[in-house]
Amino acid sequence: MSIVESQKFKPITTKTFRNLPEVAAHLNEDEQFAIDVVSHVLPFRTNNYVVSELIEWENYKKDPIFALTFPQAEMLMPQDYEEMADAVTSGDKNRIQQTATGIRNKLNPHPAGQMAHNVPFYKGEFIHGMQHKYRETVLFFPSQGQTCHAYCTYCFRWAQFIGDNQLKFASQQAGLLAEYIASKPDVTDILFTGGDPMIMRTSNIATYIRGILDIPHLRNIRIGTKVLAYWPHRFLTDSDSKELIDLFKEVIKAGKHLTFMAHFTHPQELKTQGVADAIHLLRDLGAEIRTQSPVMTHINDDADAWAAMWRQQVHMGMIPYYMFVARDTGAQHYFGIPLVRAADIFRNAYKQVSGLARTVRGPSMSCDPGKVRVSGVVTINGEKVIALEALQGRNPDWVSRPFYAQYDEKATWMSDLKPAFSKEKFFYEDELAQMYEDDLKKAAH
Numbered sequence: 001m002s003i004v005e006s007q008k009f010k011p012i013t014t015k016t017f018r019n020l021p022e023v024a025a026h027l028n029e030d031e032q033f034a035i036d037v038v039s040h041v042l043p044f045r046t047n048n049y050v051v052s053e054l055i056e057w058e059n060y061k062k063d064p065i066f067a068l069t070f071p072q073a074e075m076l077m078p079q080d081y082e083e084m085a086d087a088v089t090s091g092d093k094n095r096i097q098q099t100a101t102g103i104r105n106k107l108n109p110h111p112a113g114q115m116a117h118n119v120p121f122y123k124g125e126f127i128h129g130m131q132h133k134y135r136e137t138v139l140f141f142p143s144q145g146q147t148c149h150a151y152c153t154y155c156f157r158w159a160q161f162i163g164d165n166q167l168k169f170a171s172q173q174a175g176l177l178a179e180y181i182a183s184k185p186d187v188t189d190i191l192f193t194g195g196d197p198m199i200m201r202t203s204n205i206a207t208y209i210r211g212i213l214d215i216p217h218l219r220n221i222r223i224g225t226k227v228l229a230y231w232p233h234r235f236l237t238d239s240d241s242k243e244l245i246d247l248f249k250e251v252i253k254a255g256k257h258l259t260f261m262a263h264f265t266h267p268q269e270l271k272t273q274g275v276a277d278a279i280h281l282l283r284d285l286g287a288e289i290r291t292q293s294p295v296m297t298h299i300n301d302d303a304d305a306w307a308a309m310w311r312q313q314v315h316m317g318m319i320p321y322y323m324f325v326a327r328d329t330g331a332q333h334y335f336g337i338p339l340v341r342a343a344d345i346f347r348n349a350y351k352q353v354s355g356l357a358r359t360v361r362g363p364s365m366s367c368d369p370g371k372v373r374v375s376g377v378v379t380i381n382g383e384k385v386i387a388l389e390a391l392q393g394r395n396p397d398w399v400s401r402p403f404y405a406q407y408d409e410k411a412t413w414m415s416d417l418k419p420a421f422s423k424e425k426f427f428y429e430d431e432l433a434q435m436y437e438d439d440l441k442k443a444a445h
Contacts, residue, residue, distance in 0.1 A: 006237035009149070010048040014039040017046075017070075022057045037085045038071035041100045042331065046070070046150040049231055053272050064266040064299045069150050072298070075331035076103065108329045117368075117435070121442050122180050129173065130180070134370070135396050137189040137222075140177055144204045146195035149231035152265070154296050154326060154335040178211040181218055191222040191261065198227035198234050202243040209247065213254040221251055224261040228289075229269040232278035248285050258287040262318065265293045266300050267309040276316065283317045292322035295342050295363055296335040303348035310349065310357040323362030325374070328413040336412040339363070340386065343374045361391060367414040369428045370394055377407065385420040386411075390428075394435060398428050 017023055018032055027035075035044065046069040054065045073081055080103045087099040118131040120138070131139040181187050190212065197205065212218055227234045235241055251258045260282060264270065282289060291313050295301060300309075310320045323346055326336040337345070342363040350358060365372045370393035378387050386405040390398045403426060405417035419426050 007049065007233055009231060009233070009238075011149075012046045012048070012051060014044050017044075020051060022051060022055070026057050026060055033085070033088075034073035035071050037081060037088050038073060038075050040088060040096055041076060041080075041084055041103050042071060042153070043151050043155075044071050044153075045148070047231060049233065049274070050150050053274070054229075054268060056268075063268075064305075065268055067298045068152055068154075068265055071153055072334070075153065075334045077333065080106075107331075117439050120180065121439075122183070126442075127173075127176060127180060130177065132184075132187075133394060134392055135186050137191060138177075138181060138184075138187055139191045139193050140208070141194060142192060142197060142200060142204065142208055144200045145192070145197040147199055148194065148196040149199060149227060149234075152226070152263075154294065154299070154331060174208045174211045177208065178215065181212060182215050185217050188217060189220040189222060190218060191224055193224040196225050196227060197223050198225045198231075202240040202247055205244070206247050209251060213251065213256065218256070220257045220259060222259045222261050224263070226263040228260070228262050228275055228278055229264050232272070232274040235278040235281055236274065245281065245285065248282075248287060252286045258285075260287060260289045261321070262289050262291050263293055264291050264309060264313065265296070267305060267312055270309065270312050270316065279316050279318065289318040290321035291318050292324065294324040294326050294335075295337055295345055296326055297337055298335065301337055301341075301345060303345045303352070306345065306349035307352035310353050310360060314354075314356045320357050320360035322364055323360060325363045325365045326412070327366065328415065332412065338409055339365075339374045339411050339413075339417075340377055340407075340409050343376045343386075346374075347376060364391055365414050369414075369426075369432055370398060372414055375402070380404070380421075383407075383420065386417065388417075393428070395428070395431060401427065403427055 012020065014036060017035060023032065038044070050065065050069055055069075056063045056065075060066045076084060084096075084099055084103060087096045090096075118133045118139075119126045119128060120130055120132040121127075129141045129143065131141075133139070177190075181190065192205075192208065209221065212221075233241075235244065238244075248258060269275065279289060291310075293300070295306070300306065306323065313320055323342075325339065325342055326332050328336075346363050350360070361373060363374050365374070369390065371391040373389045373391050375387040375389050378385060384407045386407055387402065388405060389402050390400065393399050404420040405411075405426075406420050408416060408418075411417050
């Protein structure tokens with residue numbers, strides 16, 4: 001039983017953040033205006049739990065959770081910020097919208113082929129609201145789950161939250177989901193993602209999950225979520241929490257492995273009684289919790305913080321899973337970290353923890369060919385190069401293949417890298433190009 005008192009969820013947005021006593025007490029008018037300006041381009045939403053229990057307001061300028069949830073002026077390029085500030089000051093709604101759209105169009109809203117190359121083709125048409133990039137795993141975006149209890153300022157799926165249906169992928173087709181998975185015997189895993197599936201009412205979650213429980217080759221049900229960090233009351237005291245827990249019991253009773261892909265960004269998110277109670281409850285059910293997060297400047301670009309977070313996660317019964325690299329979208333110029341530095345942060349954190357935490361993999365880029373790990377910098381035949389490894393691939397044969405890129409201390413993404421040893425292409429490029437050409441042919445028909 002939880003010892004945490006029930007709370008009513010209260011979202012905080014661009015329209016309401018100035019009403020917070022904490023904001024009024026600590027942020028000057030220029031800082032408040034900057035939040036207003038940036039949030040007209042990149043989505044802003046937090047809640048009462050994050051504000052009252054996670055942010056250390058006395059030190060908000062250096063607080064990682066404040067940077068994680070409240071937009072910063074530097075998240076926009078200087079020229080874009082000034083243009084957006086002028087539009088907001090004008091009060092002209094059409095100008096504000098047009099300016100925001102122009103800036104967003106520069107920010108690569110769907111990286112790594114999410115819209116163009118990951119959407120499955122079934123019975124002569126593309127199934128939108130679903131992605132099938134890797135053979136064993138289908139990603140599903142339930143339409144009711146395409147928001148979150150709070151938005152991460154660096155979210156690579158920020159395009160889901162800005163109200164533009166052309167930039168959003170979501171599905172209400174529970175029946176089609178089950179039919180598609182049943183037709184693919186190689187699919188062993190489904191990942192419900194978003195947004196955050198845990199924002200949905202239990203009745204909606206049940207509609208999707210119950211439809212797939214009888215598929216024999218589907219073994220693992222994953223739920224990608226930030227809810228443990230941002231609103232643990234979802235499992236504890238929300239009005240339908242009991243029904244939610246009963247649903248998860250049903251999943252496990254059906255013989256499916258239930259895993260929460262929990263998004264924790266900083267050890268500060270693990271400090272509350274609420275998160276401890278929620279983790280304990282899920283583990284008692286027999287569910288597994290694996291943890292992941294990108295490494296980000298201004299938030300967690302510190303090896304000691306990562307080591308502390310992994311140690312605490314293991315202590316609480318979770319499994320460290322991934323350290324990701326900031327995707328090439330949104331405010332990457334603000335949050336991104338050079339790949340060689342990300343690898344150094346990972347190694348310096350990894351060497352501090354015991355083997356129980358060394359389940360974690362990274363730093364990993366979820367890029368066009370798949371998940372590519374930056375293993376570090378090595379010297380081969382007198383040439384300093386960046387060692388890479390495919391942890392996952394559009395073609396399973398690419399997995400676990402080491403390869404090398406020219407040393408580049410400024411590169412922040414796979415597209416910045418060039419093959420080492422005078423090679424013209426990385427090993428997967430020709431095959432990937434053919435895959436993309438095949439996708440275009442399908443779309444044309």
